[in-house]
Amino acid sequence: MRRLPPVAITAIVFVVGFALCTAQFPNFASTRVAANLLTDNAFLGIVATGMTFVIISGGIDLSVGSVIGFTTVFVALAIERLGVPPLVAFAAILLLCAAFGAAMGAIIHVFDMPPFIVTLAGMFLARGASFLMSTESTPISAPLYSTVSDFALRLPGGGRLTSIALIMLAVVAAGAVLLHFTRFGANVYALGGSRATTALMGIPVGSMTVRIYMLSSVLAGLAGIVFSFYTAAGYSLSAVGVELDSIATVVIGGTLLTGGQGSVVGTLLGVLIQGLIQTYINFDGTLSSWWTKIVTGILLFAFIALQQAMLGIARRAGPRKAGVLKS
Amino acid sequence: MNAASDLGPALLEVRGLSKSFGTLRALQEVDFTLQAGEIHALLGENGAGKSTLIKAVTGVFPRDAGIVRLSGTEVALRSAKAAVDAGIATVYQEVNLLLNLSVAQNLYLGRQPTRLGLVREAEMRRNATALLAEFDLHIDVAEPLGNYSVAVQHIAAIARAVDQSARVLILDEPTASLDRHEVEILFAVMRKLATRGIGVVFVTHFLDQVYEICDRITVLRNGRLIGERKTAELPRIELIRMMLGRELAETTSERAAAQVRQAGELCARFEGYGKAGYVAPFDLALRRGEVVGLAGLLGSGRTETARLVFGAERADSGSATVDGKPVRLQSPRDAVAHGFGYCPEERKTEGIIADLTVRENIVLALQAKRGLAKPLSRSEQDEISMRFIRLLDIRPPEPERPIGLLSGGNQQKVLLARWLATAPRVLVLDEPTRGIDVGAHAEIIRLIRELCNDGLALLVISSELDEIVTYSDRVIVLRDRAHVDELEGEAIDICNILAAIAASSTIGAEAGQA
Numbered sequence: 013m014r015r016l017p018p019v020a021i022t023a024i025v026f027v028v029g030f031a032l033c034t035a036q037f038p039n040f041a042s043t044r045v046a047a048n049l050l051t052d053n054a055f056l057g058i059v060a061t062g063m064t065f066v067i068i069s070g071g072i073d074l075s076v077g078s079v080i081g082f083t084t085v086f087v088a089l090a091i092e093r094l095g096v097p098p099l100v101a102f103a104a105i106l107l108l109c110a111a112f113g114a115a116m117g118a119i120i121h122v123f124d125m126p127p128f129i130v131t132l133a134g135m136f137l138a139r140g141a142s143f144l145m146s147t148e149s150t151p152i153s154a155p156l157y158s159t160v161s162d163f164a165l166r167l168p169g170g171g172r173l174t175s176i177a178l179i180m181l182a183v184v185a186a187g188a189v190l191l192h193f194t195r196f197g198a199n200v201y202a203l204g205g206s207r208a209t210t211a212l213m214g215i216p217v218g219s220m221t222v223r224i225y226m227l228s229s230v231l232a233g234l235a236g237i238v239f240s241f242y243t244a245a246g247y248s249l250s251a252v253g254v255e256l257d258s259i260a261t262v263v264i265g266g267t268l269l270t271g272g273q274g275s276v277v278g279t280l281l282g283v284l285i286q287g288l289i290q291t292y293i294n295f296d297g298t299l300s301s302w303w304t305k306i307v308t309g310i311l312l313f314a315f316i317a318l319q320q321a322m323l324g325i326a327r328r329a330g331p332r333k334a335g336v337l338k339s
Numbered sequence: 340m341n342a343a344s345d346l347g348p349a350l351l352e353v354r355g356l357s358k359s360f361g362t363l364r365a366l367q368e369v370d371f372t373l374q375a376g377e378i379h380a381l382l383g384e385n386g387a388g389k390s391t392l393i394k395a396v397t398g399v400f401p402r403d404a405g406i407v408r409l410s411g412t413e414v415a416l417r418s419a420k421a422a423v424d425a426g427i428a429t430v431y432q433e434v435n436l437l438l439n440l441s442v443a444q445n446l447y448l449g450r451q452p453t454r455l456g457l458v459r460e461a462e463m464r465r466n467a468t469a470l471l472a473e474f475d476l477h478i479d480v481a482e483p484l485g486n487y488s489v490a491v492q493h494i495a496a497i498a499r500a501v502d503q504s505a506r507v508l509i510l511d512e513p514t515a516s517l518d519r520h521e522v523e524i525l526f527a528v529m530r531k532l533a534t535r536g537i538g539v540v541f542v543t544h545f546l547d548q549v550y551e552i553c554d555r556i557t558v559l560r561n562g563r564l565i566g567e568r569k570t571a572e573l574p575r576i577e578l579i580r581m582m583l584g585r586e587l588a589e590t591t592s593e594r595a596a597a598q599v600r601q602a603g604e605l606c607a608r609f610e611g612y613g614k615a616g617y618v619a620p621f622d623l624a625l626r627r628g629e630v631v632g633l634a635g636l637l638g639s640g641r642t643e644t645a646r647l648v649f650g651a652e653r654a655d656s657g658s659a660t661v662d663g664k665p666v667r668l669q670s671p672r673d674a675v676a677h678g679f680g681y682c683p684e685e686r687k688t689e690g691i692i693a694d695l696t697v698r699e700n701i702v703l704a705l706q707a708k709r710g711l712a713k714p715l716s717r718s719e720q721d722e723i724s725m726r727f728i729r730l731l732d733i734r735p736p737e738p739e740r741p742i743g744l745l746s747g748g749n750q751q752k753v754l755l756a757r758w759l760a761t762a763p764r765v766l767v768l769d770e771p772t773r774g775i776d777v778g779a780h781a782e783i784i785r786l787i788r789e790l791c792n793d794g795l796a797l798l799v800i801s802s803e804l805d806e807i808v809t810y811s812d813r814v815i816v817l818r819d820r821a822h823v824d825e826l827e828g829e830a831i832d833i834c835n836i837l838a839a840i841a842a843s844s845t846i847g848a849e850a851g852q853a
Contacts, residue, residue, distance in 0.1 A: 027709045193457045198444050206439035212435050213499075215449050272439035 018266025019278040021318065026281050027309070028137050030289050037295045040202035043171030048283035049287040054078065055235040055242065055251070057180040057283040060258040060265075061187040062231030064279045066136045067262050068191070070204040070271030074231040075116065075134035076258060079109060082142040083236025087247025098156045104188035106233050112138070112215035113229025117222035131225075135255065142248035149247040152240060160241050183231065189275040200224060204271025260312050261286060268319055285311065346410030349728050350375040350538040351396075351427070351507050356405030365391040368405070369564045371557055373507060374536040380549045380570070383559035384802060389542050392559065397429055407638050409507070409669065428500030429509040435468050437540055438485030443467035445484050446499050463472055471496050474528050490521030494528055501532060506787065508532060509540040514548060515638070518616065526552050533699045544638035544679070545819055546575065560584050565847070569587050576841040580638065583804065583837070592680055603627030605663070606796040607679075607765050612657035618643045625765055625796040629719065630787065632811030633800045634836050640820035641800045642684055645767045648682040650674040675708050682759030683851040684769040684800070686747070688755050693743030697733065698724040700742045705760040723813035727756035731786065751783060759790070765800045772806060784810055789812050804833045816840060 028030040034041040050057075059076050066073045083105050112134065120130050164172035191197040199220050202210040211217045235254075240246055259269075265282030267274025289307045293299045341513045346707030351373040358366040366388045373379050380795050383389050390841040406413055409425060417421045436445045444451070444459075446467045451458045464816040467480040474494050484492055493513050509786060510529070514522050514790070529539050529552060541553060549570065556573060558565040564728060565581045603626045613620030618640045625631060632640040646652045647679050651670035661677045671681070683689040691700055706715055713724070724738040731752040733745075742753055751771060758766055771787065772780045787810050791797055801807050809812055814831050816824040816839040824839035 193448065193460070194456060195451050195453065197557070198440065198448060198451065198458065201440055201444075202437050202448055205439040209435045209450075210435055212419050213437075213448055214423060272437075 018268075018273075018319065018322070019275050019281070020279050020282040022264060022266050022285070022315075024286065026285050029285060030290075033288065033292050033295070040291075040295065043167040043169035045171075045291060046250070046275055047167060047171035047173050047177065049284060049291060050180060050271060051172075051174045051242075051285050053238040053287040053292070054174075054176040054180035056182045056254065056257060056261060056286070058238060059232050059278060059282055060279045061183050061276055063262050064187065064265070064267055064274060064276050065114075065191060065200055065224050065270060066127075066228045067259070067267050067270055068204045068274045069200045069220070070207065070226065071221075072131060072259070073157075073225065073228045073232075074114075074128065074131040074132075074255045075112075076140055076235070077251045077254035077256075078135045078138035078142070079229055079232035080113065080236040080239055080254055081248055082138045083109070084243070084246040084250050085142040085145050085150070085248050086238045087237060087240050088152050091152055092150055092151060098154050102237055110226050110234030113232075114222050115225040116229070117142045117225030118218075119314040120225065121207040121221040122217040125232075127225075130136075133271070135308075138253075139248070142336065146246070147248060147249070148297055149245050151245045157241060157244055161244070167314040170200055172267050176241050177183070184276055184280050187231075191276050196220075197263060204273070208248070226240045247265050256269035257286070257308075260308055264308075264315050266315070269316065349373060349745070350410060351390075351540075352408040352411075353396060354408075355408050356392065356395055356407070357403045358400070359403055360475075360812070364562055366395065366402075366562045369559065369562070370567075371396075371564070372567070373540060375506070375536045375538050376533050377554040378533050378539045378552055378558045379539055380553040381540055382544075382549065382556060382578070384583060387559040387582075389559055391562070393429060393511060393540075393542070397427055397509070398492060423500070423503060423505070426504055426506040428503065428505035429511060430493060430496045430500065430513055430770075432512040433585075436484055436492060436499070439483060440476065441481050442471075442484050442487070442495055443480040446470060446480075446502065450503075465845070469659075470502055471495070474498055474531070474785060475524070483522070488521065489516050490524060490815065493517075493525060497528060497532075501537065503536065507538050507540070509542070511542045512543075513542055514545060514546070516616075520852040522548065544579065545638055547819060548635070550575070550820075551580075558582055570660070576837060578738055579636070579841050581839055583802075597598065603629060603794065605795075606661070607648075608660045609675075610658050610660075612654050612659060613649060614652060614655050617652060617820070621815075621822040623798075623815070625798060626793045627764075627796055628791055628796045629812045630799055630810050631789050632807035632814040633798065633817060634804060635805050635817035635840060636813050637802070639817040639840075640822075641817055642769055643820065644817070644822070645681065645769050645798065645800055648674075648765075649767055651681070659845055674705075675704065675761065678762075679765035679767065679798055680704065680763040680765070680772060681767045682751070682754045682758065682760060682769060684773065686750060686754065686773075691742050691750050694741055696739050697728070697742050697745070697753055698738035701727055701738075701756045701760055704757045708761050720814075723760055724756075727760060730759075730783070731756055748780070748783065752786070755783075755786065755790075765796045765798065767800075769800045770802065771799065772801065772803065800850055803837055807836070818842075 059080065063073060063076065075163070086105050087101050090096040090104070091098055107121050116134050119125060120127050141163070143263055160175050163175045165175055165178070191200060199210070199215050202213070202215060203217065203220060207217060239251060243250065261282035262274070262279050263269055264285060265278030265280070267278060286304070286308060289304050294303055349372045353369065353371040356366055356369045361403065369392060371392065375422065381389050381392070387646055394400055394552070396407055397700050398418050398421050407416070408414070414425055415429070416425060440448065443464045452462045452466070453459060460561070463482050471478065471480065475493065476488065476494050477489065484495060497508065513525060517525065529541070533539055545550060553570050555567060556578065557567045558578070605624060606627050607625045609623040610620070613618045615644065621644065622781050623723055633644060635641050643652070647654050650670050650673050653669055666675070666677055687693070698720055702720045705723070709715070721738065727733070728736045728738060733749050733752045742750055744755065768787070770782050784806065787797060787799065799807070799810065807829055811831060814826040814836060815822050816826065816836055818840055826839070827833055
């Protein structure tokens with residue numbers, strides 16, 4: 013398969029990392045650790061799935077961290093202050109996020125602006141708006157929240173696959189199907205290959221751009237809801253810098269930062285690698301948690317260097333199938 | 340004139356099409372007729388209006404006047420997509436497919452077979468394989484298109500277009516980057532399509548290919564229709580005359596009598612110099628005080644020769660000597676160090692730096708040659724720029740004016756000044772008079788002669804044959820990316836150059852493309 017090599021390397025990094033951790037801490041290889049890995053990084057997995065679409069299409073979305081923060085505050089205030097039923101609050105915020113993403117996509121397309129700038133503006137806007145609503149952490153005590161936190165699939169070996177981990181896995185699975193098996197997904201790759209050419213081939217580039225940023229914002233909103241389950245609170249400073257974490261996750265997952273290549277499965281592996289590093293630090297107990305950032309940074313460098321090297325090799329080799337022509 | 344009247348409505352009929360960009364009249368009342376099942380060459384030199392015609396017909400930009408009929412029905416196409424929907428597909432020289440997607444996705448993007456919203460990958464691949472098999476192309480359609488050669492990419496683009504029920508297929512220089520074998524495969528595809536009743540418009544500058552495959556020829560020059568002929572009834576020399584706009588009767592050579600000068604000492608020599616797929620190996624000797632003209636049609640290898648000589652492309656065969664010593668010209672930097680200068684054809688994009696002043700543009704090459712460690716002082720810069728402004732009569736004589744505000748002729752003089760400031764041995768001028776008004780034109784030619792009298796070796800490329808005849812001591816004629824003839828002294832006249840360009844030679848073509 014054409015998308016295999018970078019993903020395969022990500023998979024190898026994860027397996028080797030997991031094996032090393034297990035060698036040092038025999039308790040590591042348990043369903044408990046695995047399930048916690050998924051739970052603790054559920055929101056990252058959801059938002060990174062959306063980011064995968066954006067980056068493969070040749071764009072970037074810097075607003076997702078702020079959208080998560082906004083969502084947690086919005087949901088907390090709606091439920092606790094206004095007494096809105098949680099599910100109604102969820103529907104409202106997802107609609108709001110969809111409109112927000114659609115607006116960013118439309119601005120990017122209509123005014124032909126760099127996604128970096130437009131979503132940077134979106135990032136400040138969403139973060140500012142969440143401060144406007146509340147600067148304090150608002151705890152959420154709705155019954156639905158305890159129900160959701162209590163629900164879990166029990167795994168053999170004591171692991172609990174929580175509801176938010178299940179939501180994340182569902183999003184990843186749905187994202188993988190959408191990206192790899194639909195026309196929409198093919199168009200996302202096409203946009204990342206060349207915008208102008210995609211337009212010439214009759215693909216509605218404008219509506220694609222709007223829908224891609226809409227998807228990213230909606231998934232960021234969903235990640236915000238999951239984050240509010242995880243912390244049972246809404247806080248305007250939550251998920252600061254998550255946009256960069258999710259970009260790092262996507263790139264470590266083997267997606268080309270310049271677009272056109274990548275996969276959702278790779279992104280899931282990228283999430284797991286980040287989670288693995290955190291878990292190792294927890295197990296060790298003496299290391300500062302900032303080592304997560306350092307190792308992530310090193311991995312990011314390694315993967316970007318690897319991508320450049322592979323591009324360079326491909327360029328030097330040139331078209332290698334010239335000989336299969338039969339006349 | 341055309342055969343439309345006796346065959347019913349033509350497949351594609353263009354009448355009185357005009358298009359202006361600002362004051363430039365790119366197309367003036369052009370007619371074009373394409374019959375079903377024919378391969379029709381659209382020919383013309385640079386700026387003749389071929390691309391403008393294609394883009395105006397396919398709706399890439401709006402036309403000012405004229406009508407387009409498709410099978411007798413008038414159509415007004417407003418976008419590339421509308422043209423595709425109407426059945427006119429264009430394949431450009433740069434393939435417009437997505438190299439990161441699989442071949443199958445490229446063929447069916449936007450119209451993949453689906454079930455419940457999911458693309459039926461297996462069915463799509465089967466269809467893609469079958470579709471390409473019609474074109475005798477048997478490849479793994481699951482591979483990314485970028486893994487295949489340009490020829491395969493072109494055929495895939497054609498297959499996509501034809502499968503979208505294209506009736507008119509426009510191929511804009513599809514063979515420019517193909518080797519001989521690939522060209523033959525493409526031609527087989529074109530012939531097959533023609534027998535299916537599709538009309539093919541073939542834009543190229545390889546005349547051998549025109550005579551090999553085309554039924555009819557339409558020639559444009561300076562935005563006007565020059566004529567439409569059957570290929571079989573149009574001798575090659577006549578075609579070239581149509582393209583270049585020269586009547587043999589008017590080829591009164593304007594060579595000055597004083598031109599017979601003895602050749603100076605050898606200054607640079609290239610032996611067996613060439614690059615595969617770029618220019619066939621050539622021998623070239625440049626002597627002091629001598630102008631060597633490079634003549635040939637667009638795409639014949641003139642600019643390519645200049646770029647090899649200047650090191651802008653690396654030669655993969657042959658050797659170069661400067662003043663008797665072997666040298667390696669791997670980059671423009673090497674060439675400059677050995678006393679070469681190059682004024683490129685694309686003055687705006689490759690030559691001038693529009694926002695910098697005249698002074699800064701003039702000292703650029705000299706500063707680069709000295710290295711950044713030895714900056715020219717401001718007073719030196721002023722002295723140099725004033726000297727050349729006076730010498731070349733650059734107007735207005737203001738060194739601090741941004742060069743972008745000067746006229747074309749004066750920009751060209753600044754470029755000349757840039758290289759003259761480095762005191763070069765060899766100066767390569769690519770189309771030095773293009774886009775320059777008549778007065779400045781004569782002045783540039785006078786400058787070329789003067790430079791030559793000062794002992795410089797000049798290599799000049801020009802499409803203007805009378806210009807080449809006027810100043811050249813020797814003329815090298817190129818065709819299909821190979822040097823095919825060399826004329827000297829009395830033999831230099833437009834007649835002989837045209838004859839050399841027209842001489843049919845497949846040997847040259849193959850050597851150039853091997």
